[in-house]
Amino acid sequence: MGISLRCRGPSGQVTLSGLEPTMSVEAFQAVLHEKTGVAPSQQEILCGFPPKQAAIPADASTTPLSSLPIQNGDTITVRAAPTPPQPPAPTPAPTPAPAPATSSASHQPPQPPAAANHQFVGDDMDEDPELAMAIAASLADQPGPSAAAPAAAPKPTPSAPARSTADFGYSHPVAAGASHSGGSAKAGPAPTSMPTADGSAVTRRVVNSDNSCLFNAVGYVMDRSRDRQRELRQVIATAVRGDPFTFNEGFLGASTEDYCKFILDPTKWGGAIELAILSAHYAREIAAFDIQTCRCDVYGQDAGYSERVMLLYDGLHYDAMAAAAYDGAPEELDVTIYTPGTPAASDIEAAAARLVKAIHDARQFTDTANFTLRCGVCQVGLKGEKEAVEHAKATGHQNFTEY
Secondary structure, X not given: OOEEEEEEEOOEEEEEEEEOOOOEHHHHHHHHHHHHOOOHHHEEEEEOOOOEEOOOOOOOOOOEHHHOOOOOOOEEEEEEOOOOOOOOOOOOOOOOOOOOOOOOOOOOOOOOOOXXXXXXXXXXXXXXXXXXXXXXXXXXXXXXXXXXXOOOOOOOOOOOOOOOHHHHOOOOOOOOOOOOOOOOOOOOOOOOEEEOXXXXXXXXEOOOOOOOHHHHHHHHHHHOOOOOHHHHHHHHHXXXXXXXXXXXXXXXXXXXXXXXXXXXXXXXXXXXHHHHHHHHHHOOEEEEXXXXXXXXXXXXXXXXXXXXXXXXXXXXXXXXEEEEOOOOOOHHHOEOOEOXXXXXXXXXXXXXXXXXXXHHHOOOOOOOOOOEEEEOOOOOEEEHHHHHHHHHHHHOOOOEEEO
């Protein structure tokens, strides 16, 4: 199975697809060189959260990529290693000249790497929210921006062009404001719950598709509220401002204030960075299940937290997951916080994994890299979000249908 990664480099973000786990680390570094411009000998590869530098093996030509702590779907950062300081030039020995010779060259301290260009018009998506909503609405068979939008969905201000998520060096979903049922291919109806051995049922609890689904899904599982986006966005901004060492410009891809302005905007979307911060804020693990890959990423797993919650991600949208008292039980009886490692937790997580697999088998997810679209204006065929965004930029067309 090929590996796909999001890669932040000095000039923006790119998506790397089709990497083979058996390819050598040396070959992987050559790909990174081509995409980021950072020479293999200068590459520092950071992965995980907080990001840590991966050790490059001495025998990189024979060591497989799978040996690095990188998994399919991860986001990595590639930066150039700082130039080591040069030793001072030796002072020439005095000569019996009328005036002793002196060196005019002064020792120069190492220069930091050049600042990244945060416009980020690179190989990854660079759409504005209205374009993103147009693509997402087409996929979800909903009206586009020109038609009536759902009441809860905030609209970007026309006079203030919104900044792309790609401006900050990492990618969020195409449109968290898209319908949760949007998918790249729908094979049939998907279940919304899965029974456990004790008669309860792990259940998908849907939150509004209003560009803040991640925050409100977290709000539901943590606080039993679907209206927490304002407070949680502020939590994230406060955390970033309070820890400039971890959340530095190289990591965020923007200055602290630019990032905070971005994340406090209710039309902008959240992703892995925000989930990690919210896990720390609540001192609970957040298990995020990805329908497309059937993978579960647990944020805060190494922090020693004693409780866990669950979210569900379909490629465009986050929903909450809860252990309902029984199939069809009212939300008032939901249990959203549990202790991992217990028999009851194992039962809950096994049911959650079965639910995710059933939704996957029903094709209720969106593969934003590979779905096929047709422009409704000129009828040209397009593959994936990247081509759709480029086509829309070049032509102004924003009406897409899936085929």
